[in-house]
Amino acid sequence: MTEKLHLGYKYRLYPNKDQQQMLDETFFVANQTSNILLTLWNEDRLKNKDVEKKNQAWTPIKEQYNIVQYSLRVRGVGYKTAVIQETMRDFADAKTRCFSKYTTEKRNKKISEATNDKELEKAYRYGYPKFKNSSDIQQSFSFRNQGIGFEENEYGRISHFRIFSEKIKMKYHRDFPENSEIKTLVVSRNQAGQYFVSFTMEFEKEIHYKIPENIKSSIGIDLNVNTIATSKDVSSLFQNEIEVKELHLIQNKRIDRKSFLNEKMIKLFERKNSKRVLRILENKEKLGSNFRKTQKKLNKKSLKSQNQKKDLYHKISKTIVNKFDLIAMEDLNVDKMTKSAKGTVEKPGIDVRLKSELNKLILGASFYQFASFVEYKTQHTGKLFVKVDPAYSSLECSKCGCRKKGNRPRQDKFCCLDCGYQANPDIQAAYTIEQRGLQSFGVGMTLVDSKH
Numbered sequence: 001m002t003e004k005l006h007l008g009y010k011y012r013l014y015p016n017k018d019q020q021q022m023l024d025e026t027f028f029v030a031n032q033t034s035n036i037l038l039t040l041w042n043e044d045r046l047k048n049k050d051v052e053k054k055n056q057a058w059t060p061i062k063e064q065y066n067i068v069q070y071s072l073r074v075r076g077v078g079y080k081t082a083v084i085q086e087t088m089r090d091f092a093d094a095k096t097r098c099f100s101k102y103t104t105e106k107r108n109k110k111i112s113e114a115t116n117d118k119e120l121e122k123a124y125r126y127g128y129p130k131f132k133n134s135s136d137i138q139q140s141f142s143f144r145n146q147g148i149g150f151e152e153n154e155y156g157r158i159s160h161f162r163i164f165s166e167k168i169k170m171k172y173h174r175d176f177p178e179n180s181e182i183k184t185l186v187v188s189r190n191q192a193g194q195y196f197v198s199f200t201m202e203f204e205k206e207i208h209y210k211i212p213e214n215i216k217s218s219i220g221i222d223l224n225v226n227t228i229a230t231s232k233d234v235s236s237l238f239q240n241e242i243e244v245k246e247l248h249l250i251q252n253k254r255i256d257r258k259s260f261l262n263e264k265m266i267k268l269f270e271r272k273n274s275k276r277v278l279r280i281l282e283n284k285e286k287l288g289s290n291f292r293k294t295q296k297k298l299n300k301k302s303l304k305s306q307n308q309k310k311d312l313y314h315k316i317s318k319t320i321v322n323k324f325d326l327i328a329m330e331d332l333n334v335d336k337m338t339k340s341a342k343g344t345v346e347k348p349g350i351d352v353r354l355k356s357e358l359n360k361l362i363l364g365a366s367f368y369q370f371a372s373f374v375e376y377k378t379q380h381t382g383k384l385f386v387k388v389d390p391a392y393s394s395l396e397c398s399k400c401g402c403r404k405k406g407n408r409p410r411q412d413k414f415c416c417l418d419c420g421y422q423a424n425p426d427i428q429a430a431y432t433i434e435q436r437g438l439q440s441f442g443v444g445m446t447l448v449d450s451k452h
C-alpha cells in the first residue's frame with residue numbers, strides 16, 4: 001500500500017545580526033497575535049458561558065484579524081500579515097485540539113484525580129492555549145511553504161534558507177527525502193539562543209503492513225535510567241558501537257542531573273537549597289524574570305549531552321525496528337511519575353527525594369523521546385508498536401504469572417515466590433511487557449488476565 005508519510009527535518013540556522021533581529025521580531029509578533037486571540041477567546045467564552053448555543057456570539061475571524069493588526073499598529077510594532085495569518089491558523093488548530101477526544105478525556109481524568117483546589121484549577125486548564133512570553137529564551141513561529149526557498153552554494157548543495165526575502169545561512173547536514181514536499185515549517189530559538197528551522201516533509205512510500213498473524217519476532221522494552229532492558233538477546237545487533245550487558249541490557253546514556261536543570265536551579269541545588277528546587281519542580285513556585293536571563297547561559301555541554309542521547313536513541317530504535325515485527329513498551333504516565341510521592345511512610349530526606357524526583361523527570365523525558373522514535377519508525381516500515389499497561393510489570397513472573405509483592409525482595413532482584421524463577425528485574429519486566437504486547441494483538445501465551 002502506498003502511504004503519505006510525514007517526517008521532521010531540523011537544520012541549524014546562522015542568522016547575522018540583522019537577520020536575528022528580524023527573526024526575534026517575528027517571534028514577538030507571533031506571540032502578541034496569539035495572546036490577543038487568546039484574550040478575545042477568553043472574553044467570548046465568558047460572555048457565552050450561560051447562553052444557549054444558538055444565541056452565542058463569537059468575534060468573527062475578520063474582526064479578530066483587524067483587532068490584531070490594530071493592536072500591533074498602535075504599539076508601533078512592524079509586522080508581516082503572513083505571520084498573523086499563520087498564527088491565526090495555529091491558534092484555530094490549538095482550539096480544535098483543546099476539545100479533541102484525547103485532550104478532553106485526559107482533562108476529565110485530571111479533574112477527577114485532583115486532590116486540592118490548586119490542582120483542580122490546573123486540571124480545568126489542561127490542554128487550553130496558553131499566553132506566550134516573549135522574554136523566554138525558547139521561542140518559535142510556524143509558517144507554511146509560501147514565499148520560502150533555498151539557495152545553493154557553488155557545489156549545488158543547499159547553503160541558505162530564504163524567508164521574508166532574507167537569505168539565512170543554513171547547515172544542510174541531511175538531505176530531504178526524495179520526491180518530498182514541505183508541508184509546514186517552524187523557526188525556533190533554543191535555550192542556548194541558537195536558531196533552527198524544522199520542516200515537516202510529506203512523501204509517499206510503499207509500505208507492507210505486518211498483520212498480527214504474521215508476527216515472527218517480538219520484543220519487550222523496559223526503559224530505565226542506566227539501562228534499556230530487552231526481552232530478547234540484542235548483544236549481536238549493535239556490533240561494538242553500543243554496550244550490551246547480560247545480552248539484554250543496552251547501556252543507556254546518562255544525563256547528568258545538573259544538565260537537566262537551568263543555571264538558577266543548579267545554583268540552588270549546589271547551595272543545597274533542594275527544598276526550593278523541589279518546589280519549583282513540583283510547580284509550586286514560579287521563577288522570576290531574572291531566571292529567564294540566566295536560562296540563556298545554560299551551558300552548551302548540556303545540549304551536547306542531550307544531542308548525544310538523541311543519536312543513541314535513533315540508533316537503538318532503528319536497529320530494533322529493523323529486526324523485530326512487534327515492539328512493546330510500557331505506557332508510562334509521566335504525570336504520575338513526576339508527581340512527588342506524597343505521604344510516604346519513611347519520609348526520606350529532602351535531598352534523596354530531590355534526586356529521585358530528578359531521576360523521574362529525566363527518565364520521563366527520555367521515555368517519551370525513545371518511544372516516539374520507535375513509534376514513527378514502526379509506522380514508516382509497517383511494523384507494529386504497542387504501549388501496554390504497566391501495572392505490576394515489575395512484580396509479575398513471566399514464567400508462571402505469579403504476581404506478588406514478595407517477588408521483588410530487593411530493588412535489584414527478582415525471585416518468584418511460586419516457581420522460584422530468578423532474573424534481573426528489568427529484563428524480567430521486559431519479558432512481561434513483551435507478553436502483554438503479544439496478548440494485546442491476540443497472539444502469544446496468555447498467562448494471566450492482566451486486568452486483575
Ligand SMILES: [Zn+2]
Nearest residue numbers: 397400416419
Ligand atoms: Zn514464577
